[in-house]
Amino acid sequence: MDYHNLITSQRYLSRSPADGSLLQGSEWDRESIIHSSAIRRLQQKTQVFPLEVRSAVRSRLTHSLEVQQCGRNIARRIVAELKAQDPAFAALDETFVNLVEMACLIHDLGNPPFGHFGELAIKEWLASNLESLSQLAGLTSRSEQWSLLVEDLCHFEGNAQALRIVHSLQQLNLTYSQLAALIKYPRGPLRSERSLSQPLATCMENPGITGANATWLRRCGRG
Template sequence: MEWNTLLSAKRMRGGFYTAKKSADLRSEFEKDYHRIIGSASFRRLQDKTQVFPLDKSDFIRTRLTHSLEVSSFAKSLGQNIGQKLLTGNMDPGFTQQMKEDICHILQCAGLIHDIGNPPFGHFGELAIREWFEGNLKRLRFYGEPVEDILEPQMKADFYHFEGNAQALRLVTKLHYLVDENGMNLTCALLDTIVKYPVPSTGIDKSTGNIKDKKMGYYYAEREIYEEISRETGTGFCRHPLTYILEAADDLAYSTADIEDAFVKGYITYNMLVEELEKLGESCRCPGFDALEKIQVYYRRGQEKGIWNPESYAVKNWVVRLQAVLINCATDGFISNYDRIMKGEYDRNLFQGTYGEPLMKLLGEMAYKKVFCSNDIYKMEIAEGVILDFLMEKLVSAILYYDTDKKPTSMDTRVVSFISDNYVNAYRHQAKGKSEAEKLYLRLLLVTDYVCGMTDSYAKRLYQELRGIV
């Protein structure tokens, strides 16, 4: 892979330049940034769960604040890595302008990496996936099982439903404003957000290759992804910037989950110290001893007379740890540069670095102390009830939409709730398609609508449809 093609500024809809537009000095990737932050889908992230749904605290992170943090970390990593490529003369074709471009691309990618996620965080993805697993087999279309009508990849799309694939669909098709090209973002940016460059039928966790763990695009977007991949020259391999985006995401949620869990009382200072003590030498790297550093911050908090030295220690330690992990991810990219550029690297950037055991510790603590807690389980059960009800109502109503079968008055009302943007996108995509593909696109229309919901809207719509005042 070569950077001059990897950083393709081509868009699905070609641009044109007038004399007036020539005064715009922004690069195409800087223009992407403004397209994103002005979108309704990006704004909706402020009311979507990161970990704690519908939380009343101003401190706890949402998908919006998480995405801003990922954007910031990704840009910082881009600056570090770009500078090392330049000063180390590792790639004669890499230029200063390319360094600036990758920073802008990564900044944008961080903003939209979760833009396709449904309400209620990753549990929302699981609930939608499990709804299809439990219900697709029973659905009938003119008496014929829906499973028998859909092609293998169409069915697999629903059984392996993913927010990652939904993100690509959202930004390329569902922002039906000017035309069917959605936000019409650059190919380099679009390829960067495809973490898993395989279809739903290509998932194979047994390979051990990180790119094969999940799907990255739906059957509906296969041609778009093929065009993007051809344009950037990735050839169905991961784009090199995808590794950096993933590292920024892992860094952001791993450290943020610990900080949020501490504020909510799921994790204490002493718990964190105990876990670091168990790591022993593994928590030490040149210039940074994770255990010693958190204890230093605690003593400093005491010396300053701070009322809660534990909070002072944890929050300052997290900030320091983030800087260390940025360096680890930078080293991970640079040390594996040749394999990444050949499309052969199959792990994340923290593996094999000093940051690997620390990242593992943070992830395990968050999982055991937060995600497996009774409080979270109770919230997820309630969220599951909401999503199951909405999926049932919407799929039943949409099954015969756009067919010659007369809809019931109830179905007409349910379908009327769906955004005109999504309906217009469906109508455009369904033109000239077979009945099987139209049926598939109608089921996607349901997931499009549900994924566009905020936590509050999903809860409110459920209550209204159930007659709960």
């Protein structure tokens, strides 16, 4: 795996930086993520309800900070191994750690309350009510994007929503490398699912990318 080609400072919206190095690009991503309102909102989501009344409530923010630290330790060990194999990787070590840390920090941004149960509730409710809601809204004519929208909504998945939050809603303009590091399931809702007996079957079970993100995803692959 050639990380020298995989890690890039390119973004969906270009910037005119004084220093366009890979490390500086990852530091800008880090700053944008940490200062975002999406991160602050994690403190309002409960990760675990404690049974002990004297115990502190664990929020998604607490959990994400713990995952970030675990990711940092794992990334540093990987960096040590990669530098032993390729001394030139030393130029990417801090950038690599930044990418892993920030992917860990934002991995739960799109998860609804009650986690996977919340995802299921959203999907079932929309599948049952989306058609009647569209009629109430007077949407008698359907555009070409309607089927794409329906699939995105009726296959709601927290990781795909996290990508939507940082790229479309918050417009953090992260590097393609940081966005790619966040992708958990490399498929969209309209892609046919693989058989569980095929390679990478687990990664293909859920949609991890909304159809609305297809444009930047293609650019991310080219970048």
